[in-house]
Amino acid sequence: MERTFLMIKPDGVQRGLVGEIIKRFEAKGFTLVGLKFMAVSKELAEQHYDVHKERPFFQGLVEFITSSPVVAMVWEGEGVVASARKIIGATNPLNAEPGTLRGDYGMDVGRNLIHGSDAIETAQREIALWFTDSELVNWGPTQKPWLYE
Ligand code: ABT
Numbered sequence: 203m204e205r206t207f208l209m210i211k212p213d214g215v216q217r218g219l220v221g222e223i224i225k226r227f228e229a230k231g232f233t234l235v236g237l238k239f240m241a242v243s244k245e246l247a248e249q250h251y252d253v254h255k256e257r258p259f260f261q262g263l264v265e266f267i268t269s270s271p272v273v274a275m276v277w278e279g280e281g282v283v284a285s286a287r288k289i290i291g292a293t294n295p296l297n298a299e300p301g302t303l304r305g306d307y308g309m310d311v312g313r314n315l316i317h318g319s320d321a322i323e324t325a326q327r328e329i330a331l332w333f334t335d336s337e338l339v340n341w342g343p344t345q346k347p348w349l350y351e
């Protein structure tokens with residue numbers, strides 16, 4: 203079953219939006235299979251944002267992600283990678299549609315509340331980077347046959 207990596211960034215935690223954000227994915231029907239509240243090391247932040255390492259905003263991004271705790275999560279379900287990106291909304295919250303998390307709660311591209319893997323391969327890389335196998339729980343869709351046709 204498809205899985206994605208989602209991370210509520212420091213701004214989402216500081217603004218008290220953890221419950222609201224988790225609620226959207228739960229209500230949609232996706233299955234939570236991993237969750238931890240954690241401080242992020244510089245090494246982990248740099249590895250996570252490795253694709254952006256040549257970009258001018260890279261250092262600020264690493265400083266931001268390591269500045270305060272985050273909520274790291276793995277969610278499971280058919281099409282969850284692309285669907286979660288839709289629920290999250292456009293990278294720049296000012297362009298994000300109302301009804302998306304960034305559209306409803308965000309104001310700044312560098313403070314856009316939550317990260318979501320942008321492709322299935324990226325999700326696999328990010329899940330392996332942030333979670334060990336024993337931190338992930340296999341329990342969901344097999345016990346919820348009403349979710350899928
Ligand atoms: P992430 O889910 O955090 O990866 O965001 P998203 O995939 O929507 O957008 P990308 B392009 O991956 O942005 C990564 C982080 O870099 C910030 N950023 C991006 C800037 O600050 N300035 C920019 O010009 C761009 C393109 C936004 C993202 N994170 N934060 N915080």
Ligand code: MG
Pocket residue numbers: 318320
């Ligand atoms: Mg990205």
